[in-house]
Amino acid sequence: MTDATAVGMSADTRKSGRYLYIASVAFLCAWVIVPIYFLLINTLSSPEAVNSFPKSFVPEFDFSSLQFFAGFEGMLTALKNSVIVALMTMVMSIIIGAPAGYALSRFEFPGKGLFRLLILLTRAFPLPLLALPLAVMFIQTGLDDTAFGLALVHTTLAIPFAVLITFSLFSGIPIELEEAAWTLGCTRLTAFTKVVLPLILPGITASAIFAFVISWNEVFAAAVLTIENRTLTAFLLQNLDTSPLHLKFAGGFILVVPALIFIFAVRKYLFAMWGIANR
Amino acid sequence: MAEIQIKNVAKSFGAYQALNNINLTIADQEFMVLLGASGCGKSTLLRIIAGLETATSGEVWIGGKRIDHLSPKDRGIAMVFQNYAVFPHLTVFENIGFGLRMQKLPNDEVTQRVERVAGLMHIEMLLKRYSGELSGGQRQRVAVARALAMEPDVILMDEPLSNLDALLRMEMRAELKGVLAESKTTAIYVTHDQVEAMSMADRISVMHEGNIVQAASPIEVYRDPAAKFVASFIGNPPMNFLPATPAGAGKWQVSGQTFDGPNTDKAGLQFAIRPEDMAPAEHGLVATAKIVEPLGAHLLVTCQIDEAQFRVILDSDTVVKPGQTLTLAPQSDRVRWFDPETTLAVA
Structure with missing residues (x-):
């Protein structure tokens, strides 16, 4: 009898635990999906529908909001700036980050642990703290209000991730493959280009895309360091008060969609970054 | 001619002495097995010969030429690894031909040599496949074929059969011995498996704590162990x-x-x-x-x-x-x- 009660109780606990689990998952999904859904509805509705009340829960598939957005002065330039800065960030963070990731994964050197910690620590300083001295320095060197200057700052933000992702990618490639290549007539460099590079290229792409998204989403440095050459985020922030509601929605949508698509495409490698095995 | 001479080779990792003053001569075309428990230094010695590890002191000579300062590719060696190290992004054909391509041999010669060694290792039908589509035994055959295709002076093998199941290991053991005898290369083979060592070797070097305790023919090692360690290591029981x-x-x-x-x-x-x-x-x-x-x-x-x-x-x-x-x-x-x-x- 006591056995039966114990079994019954544990089954009960398990059942309620399961409900709690499902409810939590549903809540978290709603937390993320509902705002994005509203963003979608309002972007695909006519400006009149966006400003009226009550709101509809199904999109009208009216593209006049997006058309208005595209026609808004400075918007397309800002979009172009965003893409340019993000591309520069992407290239620079890989060129700097991937060799660091390789070194971390393949060599033993004094201070390796400290180096890894420092890489993470670069994310510990809030950007506003750095923005003022950076702005002063950029003005002195003439880098202020340029896409390259902003890309430099974004690269700094993206490098820790580039290093960590590439580190885990390189660690996933057995050193024996490189050693085999060396014994088969490769130098360190040719072994890298002929064996390691083809194997990590998909992961490098993922890491690059992640850097792109970091730059694409970044608003604070963009707002502080640029005036004429605003990126889309900074431009929208600047015009937030004055612009009509449907413009904000359309801008938000344009910002969210690429980031979402890219992150979805590279999710496998982001798991790898946190040490969750993906093969 | 590829006689290997190891002269006073020592290796330490920090304070840990992995190899103490190793001296060993391996004759041309000899099949030498380095046998010992894990941590005895046998793999370290092999990797020093391959050039994947640098000796703290001492010299390595192959065919009358000192090679310990050369990079692996210039030593005239080929190596077979324990976990096969078959390149996953290349087909079996390109894996076997990898070293030949690095030497920039003409296409038809690469094809001819790849097909010859593939035949030798009975993997002709696998040439178009990728490593992911092969079993462990097949991967091992590819790894050996890749080493043989180089037609090296010396072939180095680091526990090549230890990831295979028992039956396959026995089969591969006999096959490897035949293929290597025919190829007339000098071979150094590292293993912790005494049956493998006894059955394949011309000569066995029994290693213990960074020293070669005895280097002799299998039957001599078995019948006349030079030290108590050899007597209690070899033979089951x-x-x-x-x-x-x-x-x-x-x-x-x-x-x-x-x-x-x-x-x-x-x-x-x-x-x-x-x-x-x-x-x-x-x-x-x-x-x-x-x-x-x-x-x-x-x-x-x-x-x-x-x-x-x-x-x-x-x-x-x-x-x-x-x-x-x-x-x-x-x-x-x-x-x-x-x-x-x-x-x-x-x-």
Whole structure:
């Protein structure tokens, strides 16, 4: 009898635990999906529908909001700036980050642990703290209000991730493959280009895309360091008060969609970054 | 001609001495096996010869040329790795031809050589596949074929069969031995498996704690171990040891019995005999049977002589029960003697 009660109780606990689990998952999904859904509805509705009340829960598939957005002065330039800065960030963070990731994964050197910690620590300083001295320095060197200057700052933000992702990618490639290549007539460099590079290229792409998204989403440095050459985020922030509601929605949508698509495409490698095995 | 000479090679990792002053000469076309437990330095020695590891001191010569300062690609070696190291992004054909492509050989020669070694390793039908589509045994064949395609002076193998299952290992063992004998390359083969070592080697170097304890033919290593370590490492079950006390010139007393032994003035020796070199007789060592294991081909009896554990292999028809007393006579020409202080063999 006591056995039966114990079994019954544990089954009960398990059942309620399961409900709690499902409810939590549903809540978290709603937390993320509902705002994005509203963003979608309002972007695909006519400006009149966006400003009226009550709101509809199904999109009208009216593209006049997006058309208005595209026609808004400075918007397309800002979009172009965003893409340019993000591309520069992407290239620079890989060129700097991937060799660091390789070194971390393949060599033993004094201070390796400290180096890894420092890489993470670069994310510990809030950007506003750095923005003022950076702005002063950029003005002195003439880098202020340029896409390259902003890309430099974004690269700094993206490098820790580039290093960590590439580190885990390189660690996933057995050193024996490189050693085999060396014994088969490769130098360190040719072994890298002929064996390691083809194997990590998909992961490098993922890491690059992640850097792109970091730059694409970044608003604070963009707002502080640029005036004429605003990126889309900074431009929208600047015009937030004055612009009509449907413009904000359309801008938000344009910002969210690429980031979402890219992150979805590279999710496998982001798991790898946190040490969750993906093969 | 690719004779390998290892001269005074030592390697330390920080304070840890992995290899102490290794000296070894391997003849042209010889099949040398480095045998030892894990951590004995056998892989380190192989990697130093390959150039994947740098010796702390000493020299390595191949074919009369000093090569320890050269990078792996310039040493005339090819290596087979324990986990195969087949490149996953290339087909079997391109894997085998990888080294030849690096040498920029013309296409038709690459094709011809790849097809020849693929035939040798019986993997002609796999040439278009990728490593992910191969079994462990097939990957191992690709790895060996890739090394052979280089037509190296020396082929180095680091536990190449240890990831295969037992049956496949036995099959590959025989095949590898045949292929390597035919290719006329000098081979160094690292393993911890004594059966592999005994069955393949021309000569075995038994390694222990960074030293080569004995380098000799398999049968010599088995019959005449140079040290107690070799005697207790090789053979399954290993040699039996009993303490012996002097009983006059060239005579030694072992468990109440007198045997002819070496004529030395040592205060004591160790008497050693292989389990299969004993037979029940009227006079001999008196042992109490403890555990009886019928193994089919023979009977393994673990018994006790005085305080020492003692194993004998008897004919499978022998009837022995635990607790029974056996009188065992050692085959006199198979008895060996070790000095308990130096642990070395005494003739």
